[in-house]
Amino acid sequence: MKLRNLKPSDYTAISPLIDEWWGGRKMSHLLPKLFFDHFNDTSFIVEKDGDIIGFLIGFLSQTSSDKAYIHFVGVDPKYRKFNVGRQLYNTFFDQVKQNDRHSVHCITSPVNKTSIAFHLKMGFLIEGGDKEIDGVYVHSDYDSPAEDRVLFMKRI
Numbered sequence: 001m002k003l004r005n006l007k008p009s010d011y012t013a014i015s016p017l018i019d020e021w022w023g024g025r026k027m028s029h030l031l032p033k034l035f036f037d038h039f040n041d042t043s044f045i046v047e048k049d050g051d052i053i054g055f056l057i058g059f060l061s062q063t064s065s066d067k068a069y070i071h072f073v074g075v076d077p078k079y080r081k082f083n084v085g086r087q088l089y090n091t092f093f094d095q096v097k098q099n100d101r102h103s104v105h106c107i108t109s110p111v112n113k114t115s116i117a118f119h120l121k122m123g124f125l126i127e128g129g130d131k132e133i134d135g136v137y138v139h140s141d142y143d144s145p146a147e148d149r150v151l152f153m154k155r156i
Helices: 008-021 034-038 084-098 113-121
Strands: 002-005 044-048 051-060 067-075 103-108 131-133 136-138 150-155
Touching: 002 084, 008 034, 008 051, 008 067, 034 051, 044 084, 051 084, 067 084, 084 103, 103 113, 136 150
Parallel strands: 067 103
Antiparallel strands: 002 044, 044 051, 051 067, 103 150, 131 136
């Protein structure tokens, strides 16, 4: 497996994979091309035999000089037990440290139990919430009405 920085040209390869990797959930609209154009230094791809098997889109907060944010992560379902996600996150954490940031933030949907478990295993903490769904605190209407989210934070 080879890890490298994201390139703008990767958009055309990754965009069609998103809905497929999410089991048919419509997710590709959450990752417009602008992320591929503007966050190359903090976004990464893992390839195997020339095929993309994982990616992480992250950036350094422009508002809070101490924070970084992971916007979107995807791993080919065939490679989810091969530490691809862990490798992507650890590479991002290294980039965060090099830029003197001390916390990483991200969100997921409360229906994404796999994502919640992964983030907790990676040492993220759930950042409060105003209600509980299936034993997990969530922030109501975070992304829009009826779009609740689980917020995570990890100190680096």
